[in-house]
Amino acid sequence: MINLLDPFKIAFGSLLSNKLRSLLTTLGVIIGVAAVITLVSMGEGAKSYILGQIGSWGMGANSLVIQPGTGDATIPELTLTYDDAVVLRQKIRHLQYLMPEFVGRGRCIYGKKSYIPSYTMGASADYPLAYKQKAVEGRFFSEADDASRRRVVVIGKTIVNKLFGSYSPIGEKITINGIGFTVIGVLEEKGTLLTNDMDDIALIPGSLSETVLGTNKIWEIFITVEKDDQVAQAIDDIEKILTARHHRVDFHTHTQQGMIDIINNILNAMTGIVSAIAAISLLVGGIGIMNIMLVAVTERTREIGIRKSIGAKQRDIFLQFVFESVLITMSGALIGIIIGTLAAWLIMHFLKMEAVIAWGAAYSACLVAFLVGTFFGVYPAVRASRLDPVEALRYEA
Amino acid sequence: MTRDGSKLSGSSATGAQVVVRIRDVKRIYHLGKVEVRALQGINLIVEKGEFLSIMGPSGCGKSTLMHIIGCLDRPSSGHISIDEVDVDELDDNRLADIRNRKVGFVFQTFNLLPKLNAIENVELPLIYAGAGFEERRKKASELLNVVGLNDRMYHRPSELSGGQSQRVAIARALANDPSLILADEPTGNLDSKSGEEIIHLFEELNNRGITLIIVTHDKDIAGHSKRIVRLKDGLVLSDEKIK
Numbered sequence: 263m264i265n266l267l268d269p270f271k272i273a274f275g276s277l278l279s280n281k282l283r284s285l286l287t288t289l290g291v292i293i294g295v296a297a298v299i300t301l302v303s304m305g306e307g308a309k310s311y312i313l314g315q316i317g318s319w320g321m322g323a324n325s326l327v328i329q330p331g332t333g334d335a336t337i338p339e340l341t342l343t344y345d346d347a348v349v350l351r352q353k354i355r356h357l358q359y360l361m362p363e364f365v366g367r368g369r370c371i372y373g374k375k376s377y378i379p380s381y382t383m384g385a386s387a388d389y390p391l392a393y394k395q396k397a398v399e400g401r402f403f404s405e406a407d408d409a410s411r412r413r414v415v416v417i418g419k420t421i422v423n424k425l426f427g428s429y430s431p432i433g434e435k436i437t438i439n440g441i442g443f444t445v446i447g448v449l450e451e452k453g454t455l456l457t458n459d460m461d462d463i464a465l466i467p468g469s470l471s472e473t474v475l476g477t478n479k480i481w482e483i484f485i486t487v488e489k490d491d492q493v494a495q496a497i498d499d500i501e502k503i504l505t506a507r508h509h510r511v512d513f514h515t516h517t518q519q520g521m522i523d524i525i526n527n528i529l530n531a532m533t534g535i536v537s538a539i540a541a542i543s544l545l546v547g548g549i550g551i552m553n554i555m556l557v558a559v560t561e562r563t564r565e566i567g568i569r570k571s572i573g574a575k576q577r578d579i580f581l582q583f584v585f586e587s588v589l590i591t592m593s594g595a596l597i598g599i600i601i602g603t604l605a606a607w608l609i610m611h612f613l614k615m616e617a618v619i620a621w622g623a624a625y626s627a628c629l630v631a632f633l634v635g636t637f638f639g640v641y642p643a644v645r646a647s648r649l650d651p652v653e654a655l656r657y658e659a
Numbered sequence: 660m661t662r663d664g665s666k667l668s669g670s671s672a673t674g675a676q677v678v679v680r681i682r683d684v685k686r687i688y689h690l691g692k693v694e695v696r697a698l699q700g701i702n703l704i705v706e707k708g709e710f711l712s713i714m715g716p717s718g719c720g721k722s723t724l725m726h727i728i729g730c731l732d733r734p735s736s737g738h739i740s741i742d743e744v745d746v747d748e749l750d751d752n753r754l755a756d757i758r759n760r761k762v763g764f765v766f767q768t769f770n771l772l773p774k775l776n777a778i779e780n781v782e783l784p785l786i787y788a789g790a791g792f793e794e795r796r797k798k799a800s801e802l803l804n805v806v807g808l809n810d811r812m813y814h815r816p817s818e819l820s821g822g823q824s825q826r827v828a829i830a831r832a833l834a835n836d837p838s839l840i841l842a843d844e845p846t847g848n849l850d851s852k853s854g855e856e857i858i859h860l861f862e863e864l865n866n867r868g869i870t871l872i873i874v875t876h877d878k879d880i881a882g883h884s885k886r887i888v889r890l891k892d893g894l895v896l897s898d899e900k901i902k
């Protein structure tokens with residue numbers, strides 16, 4: 263009885279003595295595994311990035327978003343108004359923060375400098391708390407400012423840089439779409455979300471939206487309640503209030519869980535596609551390995567004859583060839599994991615996101631490679647093990 | 660054992676331990692519808708410590724007989740025992756065990772594994788016997804010493820001369836202390852000087868008590884052995900003790 267380490271070593275030896283061919287044989291497996299690992303790592307990285315961003319933007323489990331339209335139309339009619347927001351603030355039970363977004367276009371002029379920020383937004387005084395972004399210089403506008411339609415503006419760093427350079431903008435007068443404003447605060451820096459510069463933003467009291475931006479229509483209302491389990495009740499309230507006001511359901515709500523579900527659905531669909539690609543490439547890779555193993559058995563007929571003539575049993579020869587096939591596939595999987603991880607890291611590095619090492623996918627890749635190597639190695643190994651010793655010794659390559 | 664092979668073989672019963680007992684062994688190859696009767700009824704007894712040469716014209720069945728004695732092949736009919744074990748009744752696995760432990764085969768073309776060095780080639784039968792690494796190395800280097808190759812242990816077959824390769828093959832055949840060494844034309848691929856050296860090595864091994872059967876065309880080589888069996892058309896033509 264021969265121990266298992268020896269056929270393993272024998273297999274490893276013949277693998278090393280044929281490095282290039284072993285590598286080419288397993289190329290299918292390498293590519294398949296690398297592709298899967300890259301995509302899964304990137305997906306995981308993107309997911310954790312997006313969830314992290316959502317978290318940092320205040321999207322806790324106690325939050326929800328009301329958006330106009332029924333949620334299925336691509337370009338919804340903007341049905342939510344400033345007045346809706348006022349009524350909702352009065353009537354939603356356990357309301358914590360309510361932040362309507364009136365998004366428009368505002369040309370900001372300071373002295374001779376003119377600039378149009380990506381976002382000029384009507385907001386509520388809840389903005390700093392709701393979106394976890396406070397004013398780092400000066401102050402945010404108050405509820406009283408909003409109610410009295412004071413012409414004050416809080417701006418992001420990008421606008422500060424464009425209009426004021428290194429000077430403090432606090433107390434300076436600018437015009438937005440020709441209307442005079444006083445800068446009272448500068449927002450904490452947020453950086454970019456995906457490709458959007460989140461610091462390229464000017465916030466004015468929502469009550470001034472119609473006057474300044476020419477619209478009192480709301481893109482979305484962000485709401486938080488005191489406790490996570492009050493979200494359902496709040497949705498109830500919102501549906502009653504808005505349906506009563508609009509006489510139809512022309513709005514819909516998202517919860518944070520809903521967003522996570524959507525992201526997960528996208529990622530799962532992606533994982534599904536990736537798995538299908540992987541399965542096909544591993545199948546092709548496996549057939550390639552079987553093919554090369556059959557060639558190897560023929561080429562090494564004499565070696566098999568010699569081994570048998572000095573006492574190798576069928577089982578020994580079988581194990582030698584199965585191990586070789588498993589080793590080739592597993593090495594391919596390992597190389598694929600390394601290449602895939604590096605590729606994901608590189609791509610994510612350029613996207614300024616962090617790659618997540620896809621451990622789960624790596625484990626599955628190893629397991630699948632093991633199974634593929636075994637499955638496709640068995641037939642050639644059986645052929646090898648059943649060779650007649652005398653015939654095999656007579657074989658001339 | 661109830662069978663008395665000695666009467667059938669015609670060799671004198673000395674009471675010594677019998678290593679090979681062959682009784683009416685036939686081997687027929689089927690080439691399509693054509694039957695090739697390679698062995699037509701061989702009877703032979705080889706006792707412990709014998710040094711036997713098998714001679715005969717090409718195609719008379721010498722290799723076929725060696726393969727059967729070496730348990731690489733099975734007779735179509737008849738009986739064969741090695742160390743009084745009826746090997747014709749064993750399954751493939753047990754037969755592999757006999758090849759591994761009871762017989763050592765030396766081939767005309769050496770049949771070393773080209774990718775392994777000398778010591779690794781000698782270790783192979785020990786691997787299949789389940790020996791550990793340390794034990795294997797020790798035994799293999801001892802054997803390479805015996806065949807006079809202690810300075811060539813880490814050379815690959817491609818770096819060895821024919822005579823040296825055949826010495827490695829002999830060391831390999833000796834690895835598991837077999838009861839019997841079989842050599843099918845061991846000097847057939849060697850120049851006469853190397854051939855001489857190999858036959859002297861065989862003589863030396865025989866003097867140490869190892870039982871040897873060699874196939875050769877060469878009368879000088881056969882002259883070093885103690886007994887010559889001549890085959891013709893798959894039958895024993897003559898069987899004479901010369902020493």
Ligand SMILES: Nc1ncnc2c1ncn2[C@@H]1O[C@H](COP(=O)(O)OP(=O)(O)O)[C@@H](O)[C@H]1O
Pocket residue numbers: 688689690695696697715716717718719720721722723724
């Ligand atoms: N595998 C085989 N298939 C068919 N015929 C064979 C086979 N092996 C040997 N023979 C035939 O059996 C006879 C004996 O062969 P062999 O034992 O090799 O002779 P020797 O070694 O004495 O030259 C020859 O006629 C040979 O052609």
Ligand SMILES: [Mg+2]
Pocket residue numbers: 721722723843
């Ligand atoms: Mg022959």
